[in-house]
Amino acid sequence: MTEPPAPPAAASDEATAPDAPPLTGAVGGPGPRSVAGRATLAGTIVSVLLILAIVFGSRMLKDFDSALLPYAVATVFLAFGVAYRYTVWISAPGARRLFQQGWRSLFSSDNFRKAPTALPKMIATYLGFQKFLGARSQARWVAHQLIFWGCILAALITFPLTWGWFTFTSPSGAGPGYAMRIWGIKVIGFDSLNILGWLMFHGLDIAAVLVIPGASYFLWRRMKDRGAMTGQRFAYDLVPLIALIVISVTGLLLTFSSIFLHGGGYEFLAILHMVSVVFTLIYIPFGKFFHIVQRPAAVGMQLFKYTARKDEQFFHCKRCGQLIDTAPYVENLQGTMRDLKLDFDTWTEYCPRCKRVLRGAAYLSDVKKGFK
Numbered sequence: 001m002t003e004p005p006a007p008p009a010a011a012s013d014e015a016t017a018p019d020a021p022p023l024t025g026a027v028g029g030p031g032p033r034s035v036a037g038r039a040t041l042a043g044t045i046v047s048v049l050l051i052l053a054i055v056f057g058s059r060m061l062k063d064f065d066s067a068l069l070p071y072a073v074a075t076v077f078l079a080f081g082v083a084y085r086y087t088v089w090i091s092a093p094g095a096r097r098l099f100q101q102g103w104r105s106l107f108s109s110d111n112f113r114k115a116p117t118a119l120p121k122m123i124a125t126y127l128g129f130q131k132f133l134g135a136r137s138q139a140r141w142v143a144h145q146l147i148f149w150g151c152i153l154a155a156l157i158t159f160p161l162t163w164g165w166f167t168f169t170s171p172s173g174a175g176p177g178y179a180m181r182i183w184g185i186k187v188i189g190f191d192s193l194n195i196l197g198w199l200m201f202h203g204l205d206i207a208a209v210l211v212i213p214g215a216s217y218f219l220w221r222r223m224k225d226r227g228a229m230t231g232q233r234f235a236y237d238l239v240p241l242i243a244l245i246v247i248s249v250t251g252l253l254l255t256f257s258s259i260f261l262h263g264g265g266y267e268f269l270a271i272l273h274m275v276s277v278v279f280t281l282i283y284i285p286f287g288k289f290f291h292i293v294q295r296p297a298a299v300g301m302q303l304f305k306y307t308a309r310k311d312e313q314f315f316h317c318k319r320c321g322q323l324i325d326t327a328p329y330v331e332n333l334q335g336t337m338r339d340l341k342l343d344f345d346t347w348t349e350y351c352p353r354c355k356r357v358l359r360g361a362a363y364l365s366d367v368k369k370g371f372k
Contacts, residue, residue: 035091043084050079058164059184070274071162074281081285082293089294093339097332102300111307118306122299143217147244150210157203158277168200205255208248215244240288243280250276305329317351319358324351 054072058064064072090099105111106119125131130148134141160166160182167181176192180200190196199206219241222228232238250273257266284290308326315327324330330348337345347355 035088038091039084039087042087043080046083047076047080050076054163057183061164063167063181063184064164065161068162070278071158071281074278075159075162078281078284081282082290085285085290086293090297094336095297097336097339098301099297101304101328101332102297105304105307106300108307111303118303119299122302122306126299126302127296139217140221143214146210146214147218150207150214150248151244153210154204154207157207202255204251208251211244211248215241215248219245236288239283240280243276243283246276247273247280304332315349317354318349319354320351322351322353324349 054064055061089095111118130141130144133144165183167184168178169181170178176197177189178192178197178200179186179189181187190200192198192201219238222232222237222241228237250269253269254266254273257264257269280289284292305326305328308328313327315324315330316322317324333348334345337348350358
């Protein structure tokens with residue numbers, strides 16, 4: 001048996017991990033200037049499209065609330081940052097291959113015929129309920145679910161209101177009867193004094209109540225768990241959690257001020273809340289929150305691996321015969337390593353244990369041949 005060449009000590013099998021940072025300018029990939037140019041162009045196009053959507057969606061700004069202008073400007077910056085960072089991310093060889101394979105699997109009619117329910121199930125379990133987190137810790141899964149659904153609810157309410165797409169109007173000007181309109185079209189009428197009206201006007205409070213315990217748990221864990229503390233960075237790991245808590249608490253305090261304090265301190269709280277929301281929206285593309293944008297791409301890769309398993313396309317270790325992964329996934333990893341000019345792509349054909357054995361044997365025979 002011919003042994004593969006030993007890889008460098010820092011080599012990893014995670015070369016194509018979806019959450020890996022962009023490798024702009026890496027060997028075999030586009031140069032940093034061309035990537036930055038494409039990313040800037042993509043960000044500009046997406047920002048302009050969002051501005052046009054705000055203008056036309058608010059009926060030429062007729063339904064746009066000028067008091068929400070800072071939030072709207074922040075979402076434009078958010079759109080630019082997400083498009084910029086996403087373009088840079090998929091320019092890396094590993095991410096680009098994952099992206100291409102994911103979309104190829106998504107639009108494959110052959111895959112749909114073989115497993116028509118696979119995609120809806122993966123969207124529900126992988127994106128919606130994140131069942132893979134439950135295997136690590138039930139507490140972490142619950143906390144993540146609270147943050148996830150709280151943020152989803154807040155986004156579904158905040159963004160359309162900020163852009164002037166949703167409006168609430170009252171014939172009398174003071175309620176209790178209100179009508180919700182989308183793009184100027186009446187969708188539903190409700191009484192602000194009944195349960196539906198309460199839910200309509202307190203949706204963001206519900207989102208805050210969900211987010212606070214989830215974010216607090218992760219903040220507590222990062223301060224107490226040694227494993228989490230070892231590699232954490234303040235700006236990357238702690239700031240997002242603090243920002244979520246500040247947004248949620250100030251939002252609840254606004255409601256408390258209007259109901260129990262007759263508006264006392266409302267202006268200060270409103271400014272504090274606005275600053276925290278604007279900061280978080282601008283921060284999303286450049287911090288840990290960016291994985292929210294990356295995660296859907298991983299669904300395509302999971303579908304790619306799922307269909308390969310359905311076809312029983314498996315790859316086994318060349319040394320011991322242990323199952324490694326699906327054959328298309330291993331081939332994809334090898335292609336990425338070749339793109340990066342990593343001259344040890346054949347090592348993907350061995351399981352982790354056999355890699356350690358072969359590396360140890362190579363070290364003893366070629367580097368340190370033992371004591372005499």
